[in-house]
Amino acid sequence: xxxxxxxxxxxxxxxxxxxxxxxxxxxxxxxxxxxxxxxxxxxxxxxxxxxxxxxxxxxxxxxxxxxxxxxxxxxxxxxxxxxxxxxxxxxxxxxxxxxxxxxxxxxxxxxxxxxxxxxxxxxxxxxxxxxxxxxxxxxxxxxxxxxxxxxxxxxxxxxxxxxxxxxxxxxxxxxxxxxxxxxxxxxxxxxxxxxxxxxxxxxxxxxxxxxxxxxxxxxxxxxxxxxxxxxxxxxxxxxxxxxxxxxxxxxxxxxxxxxxxxxxxxxxxxxxxxxxxxxxxxxxxxxxxxxxxxxxxxxxxxxxxxxxxxxxxxxxxxxxxxxxxxxxxxxxxxxxxxxxxxxxxxxxxxxxxxxxxxxxxxxxxxxxxxxxxxxxxxxxxxxxxxxxxxxxxxxxxxxxxxxxxxxxxxxxxxxxxxxxxxxxxxxxxxxxxxxxxxxxx
Numbered sequence: 279x280x281x282x283x284x285x286x287x288x289x290x291x292x293x294x295x296x297x298x299x300x301x302x303x304x305x306x307x308x309x310x311x312x313x314x315x316x317x318x319x320x321x322x323x324x325x326x327x328x329x330x331x332x333x334x335x336x337x338x339x340x341x342x343x344x345x346x347x348x349x350x351x352x353x354x355x356x357x358x359x360x361x362x363x364x365x366x367x368x369x370x371x372x373x374x375x376x377x378x379x380x381x382x383x384x385x386x387x388x389x390x391x392x393x394x395x396x397x398x399x400x401x402x403x404x405x406x407x408x409x410x411x412x413x414x415x416x417x418x419x420x421x422x423x424x425x426x427x428x429x430x431x432x433x434x435x436x437x438x439x440x441x442x443x444x445x446x447x448x449x450x451x452x453x454x455x456x457x458x459x460x461x462x463x464x465x466x467x468x469x470x471x472x473x474x475x476x477x478x479x480x481x482x483x484x485x486x487x488x489x490x491x492x493x494x495x496x497x498x499x500x501x502x503x504x505x506x507x508x509x510x511x512x513x514x515x516x517x518x519x520x521x522x523x524x525x526x527x528x529x530x531x532x533x534x535x536x537x538x539x540x541x542x543x544x545x546x547x548x549x550x551x552x553x554x555x556x557x558x559x560x561x562x563x564x565x566x567x568x569x570x571x572x573x574x575x576x577x578x579x580x581x582x583x584x585x586x587x588x589x590x591x592x593x594x595x596x597x598x599x600x601x602x603x604x605x606x607x608x609x610x611x612x613x614x615x616x617x618x619x620x621x622x623x624x625x626x627x628x629x630x631x632x633x634x635x636x637x638x639x640x641x642x643x644x645x646x647x648x649x650x651x652x653x654x655x656x657x658x659x660x661x662x663x664x665x666x667x668x669x670x671x672x673x674x675x676x677x678x679x680x681x682x683x684x685x686x687x688x689x690x691x692x693x694x695x696x697x698x699x700x701x702x703x704x705x706x707x708x709x710x711x712x713x714x715x716x717x718x719x
Contacts, residue, residue, distance in 0.1 A: 286312045288683055289395060289404035291381045291629075293319045293373075296410035296657030298364050299342065299673040301373040303680035309687065313410075314397065316380035319368055320361040322414060329439045330463060331357040332518045333669075334455055339491040340669045342367055352489070354518030384630050386650070393632075393652065405652065406683055407630070409641075412657040413667055415626040419619045424544035427617075429609055434460060434620040440467035446615030447471065449549070449607075451541045453478055454513030457620030458525050462517075465535050470613065472604075475527060475555060476540040479514045480562035481569050483524040486577065486584040490516065493573050500665035513622075515562070524566075527559055531597035538604050547609045555603045567591070625658070646679045654679050 290300050293315030304311045318324065333340050338351035340360075345367050347355050355363070368375055383396040384407055395402040417433035424431075430444055434456045440463065447470035450461040461473045481490040494500050515525040531537050539555035570590060577584050607614070627641065634642050634650035642649045645662040655661065656679055657672050665671030 283401045283403060285403045286310065287404070287687070288312075288406040288408065289314065289381075289393075289402060290408045290410050291384075292410040292412065292657075293368070293375045293377065294322055294410070294412055294657070295320065295364060295669050296412055296672045296676065297375070297408075298368050298373060299676035300408055300410050300656055300680065301368065301375065302342075302344070302371055302673075303676050304683065305371050305373070307680055307684040309680065309683055311374060312402075313373060313375040314379045314381055315375060315377045316398075318361075318377050319375060320364040322412075323357045323361040323364075326414070326435055327357050328434075328437050328460060328463075330519070331459070333357075333360055334516050334518050335491045335668070336489050336518070336522070339489070339495075342669070342673050345370065354522055381629055384632065384653075386632055386652075391652075406654070406686075407652065408654040408656055408679065408683075409627065409630055410656045411625075411627075413625055413659055414623040416624045417619075418622050418624050420621055422541065422543055423617075423619065424546075424549075427544060427547055427609060429615055429617055431617045431619065434618055435623070437618055440464050440469060443469075443616045447613040448616045448618060449541075449609075449614050450474065450618045450620060452476070452513070452620030452622070453515055453527070454620060454622075455516055457618075458515050458530070459517050459519055460618060460620060461535055462519070462530065462533075465530075465533060471535045472538055472607070472612070472614065473527075473530070473535050474538050474541045474551065475558050477512050477558055478562050479512055479565045480525055480527075481514065481516055482566060482590060483516065483522045485570060485573050485590055486587045488573075488584065489522070490569070493569060493576075494664075496576060497569075497572050500663065500668075500671065502664045503662065505660060505664070526594065527562070528594045528597055528600065531599050532594060536604070537597070537599045538607075548606060549609060550606050551604065553603060553605055556600060559600065563593070646675055647682055654683070 288304060288309055288311040290297050290311055290313040293313050297313050297315065301311065301313050332354040336352050337347035337349050337355055341347055347359065347363055349355055349359065380398040381395060382398065385394050387394055392403055392405045393407055395404050395407065417435040419433055437460055448464050449472045450457050451474040453473060453475040457473065461471045465471045483490060485493065517523055517525055527537055537555060539551040539553060539558065542550045542552050627635065632650040632653050634648040634653055636642055641655050641658065643655050646655050648655060656676055657667060659667040661675050662678065663671065666675050
């Protein structure tokens with residue numbers, strides 16, 4: 279792409295799992311389009327996560343329908359394998375992806391259709407824009423983070439391996455999948471680790487011979503369209519590391535990790551924690567047992583021959599850090615030299631300057647179709663269902679968005695046909711490089 283102005287029917291921003299899925303469905307429908315990616319395809323999987331990361335779902339589940347992983351079905355692919363998978367998937371249908379191009383601004387045209395898109399490599403005129411940049415755009419470190427403590431602080435997005443941290447103990451804040459896996463890795467590497475545990479769901483990795491991804495599927499949880507009140511942002515503690523395992527916080531404590539409650543505040547070198555560790559663990563246990571109960575009921579209702587697993591309901595004894603929770607720590611006395619904030623991400627749509635955001639900056643849409651005609655979102659949590667931000671879920675959401683785009687194109691084609699039958703369209707004086715043929719099959 280050069281600095282000359284180009285035209286395209288549909289511009290997809292981002293070539294991660296959402297962008298690749300969007301391109302596949304647009305290609306199948308014959309919708310001319312272009313996908314722009316500022317780095318490489320699926321770059322976040324390669325360089326936006328720690329070295330030992332594997333997928334949290336097994337290979338048979340966390341994939342698109344058109345290609346299987348080159349790994350055993352029940353294995354958990356490593357992050358580079360996932361990135362390679364999306365590159366291979368895009369090659370299957372010759373996806374019109376251009377890498378190394380950053381989209382900097384999108385604005386609606388005035389008095390004419392479409393949008394003007396400013397990129398690092400020129401200007402694009404697009405009839406439609408799909409924001410497929412996903413939910414993990416801006417790492418969030420909460421404002422309570424100390425400003426004057428003599429410790430190194432990084433977000434989990436910047437963590438790579440134990441060797442990058444200075445010698446000493448580590449406080450990991452956040453007990454979702456990232457925080458738990460990083461804390462476990464650090465402890466196994468010989469570090470003293472304090473893990474701050476907030477509200478969480480804690481599903482079994484597998485139960486009665488089936489992975490939890492299967493159970494959430496047959497129980498209809500992945501397709502739930504509305505989050506349960508108060509559970510919209512509750513994190514899930516699950517791991518595919520070392521072949522997959524159920525996260526048991528008490529077992530982690532017996533392993534050597536010191537559990538503390540939700541991190542509350544810092545005062546110089548002192549950090550305080552809420553007295554909610556026992557309650558948070560109890561609610562996680564309730565979530566765990568509720569899934570076991572639902573699975574048992576499903577097995578009985580359908581007469582499935584799946585072996586009982588009574589040991590799954592056994593609980594390890596409370597460790598000392600749970601019996602007598604730590605409410606305050608002196609970072610220096612505890613030998614803590616690093617804090618890892620596994621506290622999630624926020625979206626960043628500052629480049630998308632159109633009228634489809636709430637006062638809080640939240641995208642306003644219905645199943646990815648935004649309030650601003652011609653603008654679409656893909657890959658966001660709960661876009662249409664619980665599974666929307668997961669690999670397989672984004673593929674199904676992309677089909678809905680692509681169908682909407684194709685339908686709108688049909689209405690426009692009818693209007694243009696009617697108009698051309700009564701008048702001859704004027705030709706532009708200066709030829710414009712047109713990409714309408716890109717991606718049409």
